Amino acid sequence: MKTLKATRINIMISQMDQSIQFYTKVLGLPLLNHWGDHYPEVQAVNVILGLHPTKENTQIGDNLSIGLGVTNFDETVADLTAKGIIFNVEKDGYIRLAHFKDPDQNALYLAEIQE
Numbered sequence: 001m002k003t004l005k006a007t008r009i010n011i012m013i014s015q016m017d018q019s020i021q022f023y024t025k026v027l028g029l030p031l032l033n034h035w036g037d038h039y040p041e042v043q044a045v046n047v048i049l050g051l052h053p054t055k056e057n058t059q060i061g062d063n064l065s066i067g068l069g070v071t072n073f074d075e076t077v078a079d080l081t082a083k084g085i086i087f088n089v090e091k092d093g094y095i096r097l098a099h100f101k102d103p104d105q106n107a108l109y110l111a112e113i114q115e
């Protein structure tokens with residue numbers, strides 16, 4: 001068996017340019033590749049997020065949740081709030097979570113594990 005090189009999570013999106021802008025400019029994730037209007041890839045630490053266009057019958061927004069680990073939770077939430085992201089912040093035992101949505105209403109969250 002070959003060693004795995006990267007994990008990919010595909011996110012169904014409806015507007016390519018708006019989603020690329022959100023993931024790269026708002027969240028600050030680097031754009032790795034972009035094949036026409038079909039499949040851009042952005043880097044999220046050790047996970048590559050693949051953005052797939054939706055089909056007419058695809059339900060978006062309810063089929064995934066992606067967590068992005070952060071080291072400075074309060075600063076990151078404040079920075080992204082200033083960029084227009086609305087968060088639902090909660091503490092769940094040893095972890096703080098800040099839930100938010102991308103332009104297609106896909107669920108994302110920031111996570112900070114407290115030691």
